[in-house]
Amino acid sequence: MILHVDMDQFVAAVEILRRPELRGQPVVVGGAGDPTARRQVVSTASYEAREHGVHSGMPLRRAAQLCPSAVFLPTDPAAYSEASERVMAVLRGFPVDVEVWGWDEAFVGGDIADPQALAAELKAAVFAETGLTCAIGIGENKLQAKMAARFAKPGGVHTLTTAEWLPVMGPRPAADLWGIGPKTARKLDELGLHTIAQLAATPPEDLVERFGPRQAAWLPVAASGGGDTHISTEPWVARSRSRENTYAEDLSDLDEISREVAAMARALTADVVDDGREITHVAVKVRYTSFFTPTREMKLRAGPTTDPEVVELAALHLLTKFEWKRPVRLLGVRVNLAMPD
DNA sequence: TCTGGGGTCCTAGGACCC
DNA sequence: TCTGGGGTCCTAGGACCC
Numbered sequence A: 001m002i003l004h005v006d007m008d009q010f011v012a013a014v015e016i017l018r019r020p021e022l023r024g025q026p027v028v029v030g031g032a033g034d035p036t037a038r039r040q041v042v043s044t045a046s047y048e049a050r051e052h053g054v055h056s057g058m059p060l061r062r063a064a065q066l067c068p069s070a071v072f073l074p075t076d077p078a079a080y081s082e083a084s085e086r087v088m089a090v091l092r093g094f095p096v097d098v099e100v101w102g103w104d105e106a107f108v109g110g111d112i113a114d115p116q117a118l119a120a121e122l123k124a125a126v127f128a129e130t131g132l133t134c135a136i137g138i139g140e141n142k143l144q145a146k147m148a149a150r151f152a153k154p155g156g157v158h159t160l161t162t163a164e165w166l167p168v169m170g171p172r173p174a175a176d177l178w179g180i181g182p183k184t185a186r187k188l189d190e191l192g193l194h195t196i197a198q199l200a201a202t203p204p205e206d207l208v209e210r211f212g213p214r215q216a217a218w219l220p221v222a223a224s225g226g227g228d229t230h231i232s233t234e235p236w237v238a239r240s241r242s243r244e245n246t247y248a249e250d251l252s253d254l255d256e257i258s259r260e261v262a263a264m265a266r267a268l269t270a271d272v273v274d275d276g277r278e279i280t281h282v283a284v285k286v287r288y289t290s291f292f293t294p295t296r297e298m299k300l301r302a303g304p305t306t307d308p309e310v311v312e313l314a315a316l317h318l319l320t321k322f323e324w325k326r327p328v329r330l331l332g333v334r335v336n337l338a339m340p341d
Numbered sequence B, C: 001t002c003t004g005g006g007g008t009c010c011t012a013g014g015a016c017c018c
Helices: A010-018 A060-066 A077-092 A115-130 A142-152 A162-169 A182-190 A196-200 A205-211 A213-223 A254-274 A308-319
Strands: A002-007 A027-029 A071-073 A097-100 A105-109 A134-139 A157-160 A240-251 A279-288 A295-299 A328-337
Touching (some): A002 A115, A010 A077, A077 A097, A115 A157, A134 A142, A142 A157, A157 A162, A162 A196, A254 A279, A279 A308
Parallel strands (some): A134 A157
Antiparallel strands (some): A002 A105, A097 A105, A279 A295, A279 A328
16 A cells, blocks of 8 residues: 655645744745735645635735735745655654655555554654644555545545545546646546546547547546556656746846846756756746747757856857747746766 | 746657668 | 658647646
């Protein structure tokens, strides 16, 4: 069996931990914590704020309208990263395999005799050592465990097995499946495939034309409750690193745009060089006020580099490949990293 | 009340080479 | 002479996740 550990309202919970007076109050974490700021969105809302309809991705100003009494806090990624490390260390203290999945999730596998007992022990240990609570899903593969954790939230334990899968998940919309987003859900709807049970009963051949071979093969398997059972304990090696910024006021001046992109390119290079990595590709992203968002990317011809000058010049070169007739609201730079041997 | 930031993986088309 | 088929690299975009 595989367990999926999913922290409850993780970002909000970390903030509440260091400000206990916030417990029980609606808390909204996002942007610089200013509910009047434009172009900033909710990162995480506490359960109390969610009761007012506030959710991740919502503009802060909208959140403030829905829940004027909420406490608004700036995001503090370093604090969440540090809290995440403490949680994962607790999980690794057990004789199990742990695969970290983002800040606030992990899959746990290995030689597990009694998954229910293990789940209870993990929850208790995480709470005792970090003050944070989690939900735990138990399943026969990662997909089942992940879906089970949704039923377990907040703070519970839930099991979903192959035998239970179709009776429980079958009637639910295909969009409930981990890996099916709004676009795929709409395409499935257009094919008359609305529920997980309907998708599970569809031969891949019927999906190839619309979805391509890989997704066509995966969709019915996932809908039938099939999934990956491998827990990888290898440390994650990042493929890329990026920085982007949405500006409160649109940018039109190409000199200013160039300065911004150059600064991002240099900062990014410093970050990855700190991590001992080399840069192979540079990409620039522009979002116009229309929300049209093209990207331009290039491989560094001279080979992998750690030189900020090279990365900056590449980014500035890529800038020449865009049209500058309209103002922009976002600029971003991404670098791809050479994979160590 | 207009729509964040940081990632990963997949697909598709064109260039280029044999 | 007007024309094939395969393989790989590169870039752009789409979709999804937290």
